[in-house]
Amino acid sequence: MLLFAAMLLLPPDVAQRLVGGALSDGLAYARLAELSDTIGPRLSGSAGAEAAVKWALQRLKDDGLAAHLEKVMVPHWVRGEERGEILSPAAHPLFLTALGGSVGTPQGGISGEVIEARSLPEIAALGERARGKIIFLNHTMGQKGGYGDFVGLRTHGPAEAGRVGASAVLLRSLATGSLRSPHTGATNYEAAGPKIPGAAVSVEDAELIHRLLQRGPVKVRLTLGCHSLPDVESANVVGEVRGRETPDEVVLLGAHLDSWDLATGATDDGAGVVIVMEAARLVAREHPRRTVRAVLYMNEENGLAGGKGYAAAHQSELARHVAALEADSGAGRPIGVSVQAGEGGAAQLRPWLGALESLGLAEAADGDAGGADISPLEPFSVPMIAVQQDTSHYFETHHSAADTLDKVQPEALAKTAAAVAVVAYALAEMPQPLPRPPPKAPRESREPPKPAAH
Ligand SMILES: [Zn+2]
Structure with missing residues (x-):
């Protein structure tokens, strides 16, 4: 019929x-x-x-x-130069890329200790422990859940991390597969809030950071030349x-x-x-x-x-x-x-x-x-x-x-x-x-x- x-x-x-x-x-x-x-x-x-x-x-x-x-x-x-590395406990290059709209780092980059969080509420819960640290945003896209479940980490993560006094954000790329390429995407600051740099690391680098954090403190450096023009x-x-x-x-x-x-x-x-x-x-x-x-x-x-x-x-x-x-x-x-x-x-x-x-x-x-x-x-x-x-x-x-x-x-x-x-x-x-x-x-x-x- x-x-x-x-x-x-x-x-x-x-x-x-x-x-x-x-x-x-x-x-x-x-x-x-x-x-x-x-x-x-x-x-x-x-x-x-x-x-x-x-x-x-x-x-x-x-x-x-x-x-x-x-x-x-x-x-x-515009993106400008970008690079990053794990400084300790061992030297590793980081395959990273700035999130769209991110501010850059000062000349010479930002280095600091890494602290992991898995959601926006977890960032807020870090409170004083996050001050001066680089927040690593980890998640399970690809294993459990899709893009829509985690895209908020990218769009709001750096703004939230700035609020607790972090110096920068490294986001595990929003991706379902990876051959060590980082995935960018927009991040949004609040007009009156602090603006700290945010970059995505490849899934492989995110896994490495996560494993190293199980063993003890991890220190990284990132240098981002990105900036906004009129x-x-x-x-x-x-x-x-x-x-x-x-x-x-x-x-x-x-x-x-x-x-x-x-x-x-x-x-x-x-x-x-x-x-x-x-x-x-x-x-x-x-x-x-x-x-x-x-x-x-x-x-x-x-x-x-x-x-x-x-x-x-x-x-x-x-x-x-x-x-x-x-x-x-x-x-x-x-x-x-x-x-x-x-x-x-x-x-x-x-x-x-x-x-x-x-x-x-x-x-x-x-x-x-x-x-x-x-x-x-x-x-x-x-x-x-x-x-x-x-x-x-x-x-x-x-x-x-x-x-x-x-x-x-x-x-x-x-x-x-x-x-x-x-x-x-x-x-x-x-x-x-x-x-x-x-x-x-x-x-x-x-x-x-x-x-x-x-
Ligand atoms: Zn599109």
Whole structure:
């Protein structure tokens, strides 16, 4: 019955052009190679980020979309030199990298004794014992729990450690696998609070520090040259497929153009950028009822200026944003569709998605969906849709020097682009938009994310 309905709702020739185009044209991977290899790292404020903005604008125009830039001011943090070593009980190099936004160390670095903590409350409980020490933040990501369980250690650890008088923080990298590469990511200070340097050490170095601490005192030194420069003008890149019947109703497809500076961000989030571009290109040829808008955000990694700026600039339109989808989970194959809408959302979308069966996806289900850049739309009751991907290898290279093109399998990338194209077309063509969910409070005022299933 459902299958029959699926055939009726998504015409087979449309499904064939969307899925077939993504799988056979090879454009997503070709563009990812261009973005990763010829533009390179794209941290906000960098020359690479600006080159990526120009590139994306041109490629959207090449695809026949109406494309323009929307200005945002972004932070400009630069890494500088960084090194570290264990001084005693024996000399070892430390493979470390500064957390994004961290202050640097004084000339000559910071040395001191290490003290271990495993949670934000444990930092607070150290009290006076932490004064002048370097706090080592250990955790079990990879063995027990996922990114969402531990990312708070990175975003708030140095701020908390500064409050108890520590001199610096070494965080065990947030990673599920490691060949001794450290993984960066943003840390946030409180405006009025102390600002102490924070760096991530590789998983192997974290294990070593932990073992040495079982034997007795451990002394380390770290030198970080990172610093912040004045904010820079940058832009979100927006491309539109104008709806043929109700152009003021918008299906938003998002991804972020910026990446960390350690590598080319092939999976975070170059993959998402080309998935969204490819979906928009394929949907444009089908002239759907509603507008499909690709938004390639700037500054997801260290500030969310693009996500917040878009929501502010388009506030008057958000009641007519009928759905938002963000591709920011790497380049893995698609495994399912999650629908965060009003009651009956997944049931309404499901009959349109029969074509996804051939791509190996599970049926659409109601559940959590969203993404950092589109999270500012949640208070406006915008339904959130996610094409879930296989992320089993994503956190091995995420935010590290190993996030490079060779980690991407062209076929998996093309399948995800196909799935996003089908979902985007369905959302833009179904006669009635999805029911809207109740408004959510802005993310900053919400509890940290629930533990991920993996
Ligand atoms: Zn990302």
